[in-house]
Amino acid sequence: MDWIRDNLWAAWLAGAVLLGAAELASLDLVLLMLAVGALAGMGLDLVGVAVGVQVVGAIAAAVAMLVLVRPNVVKKLHTGPDLQHGFAALVGKEGFATTDVSVHSGQIKLAGEIWTARPYDEDEVITEGAKVQVLEIKGATAYVVEVPQLGS
Numbered sequence: 277m278d279w280i281r282d283n284l285w286a287a288w289l290a291g292a293v294l295l296g297a298a299e300l301a302s303l304d305l306v307l308l309m310l311a312v313g314a315l316a317g318m319g320l321d322l323v324g325v326a327v328g329v330q331v332v333g334a335i336a337a338a339v340a341m342l343v344l345v346r347p348n349v350v351k352k353l354h355t356g357p358d359l360q361h362g363f364a365a366l367v368g369k370e371g372f373a374t375t376d377v378s379v380h381s382g383q384i385k386l387a388g389e390i391w392t393a394r395p396y397d398e399d400e401v402i403t404e405g406a407k408v409q410v411l412e413i414k415g416a417t418a419y420v421v422e423v424p425q426l427g428s
Contacts, residue, residue, distance in 0.1 A: 284327065288318030288334070305346050313338025363413045370409050370423060377402040377420065384408055384420060391418045 280287075295311035317334030325333070360367075371386035377393045378401045384393040395402055396411045396419040408420040 281327075284330070285318045285321040288314050288321060288330070292318065305349060306342065309341035309346055310338045312341045366413060366418070367410055370407060371420075373402050373404050373406045373408055373420075376404050377406075377408070384418060386410060386418060392416055393418045393420050395419070396421050 292311040292314035295307045295314060299305070299307040299311065313334040313336075316337035317330045320330040320333045321327075366386060369386060371384045371391075373393070374383045374385050374390060376382060377384065377395055379394060379398045382393045382395075382402070384391050393408070394417055400422070402408060402420065402422045407423040407425060409423050410418045410420050412419040
């Protein structure tokens with residue numbers, strides 16, 4: 277019995293490892309917070325605190341993690357950045373005109389691909405080689421404006 281009392285930290289550590297492994301199956305972050313509580317109990321044992329205080333400390337740490345940390349982490353994991361897919365991801369990107377771009381014809385190189393392009397302002401003509409920015413995509417046609425260059 278003395279060996280168990282002298283090595284209670286190992287039981288706390290084993291509990292934390294088991295809870296951490298079980299968290300990999302659940303992925304709801306509750307068991308991970310309980311594992312942190314077990315690590316707090318292990319730390320208290322290593323400092324030499326009585327078993328009752330270790331249990332209270334482990335419970336307090338786990339509850340604090342569940343109440344203070346978990347909600348923020350879950351919120352951050354569930355929101356994430358706004359991802360844009362397909363054509364919407366190209367709006368706002370810059371490329372360059374591979375031909376003159378007018379209301380009748382034109383092409384640009386955008387994201388490594390050649391796109392049919394028209395000026396966003398119908399009266400504008402964008403010359404070959406000009407840097408352009410995509411304002412809108414309709415079908416397979418990019419509507420662009422010329423990006424002013426410094427010193428021009």
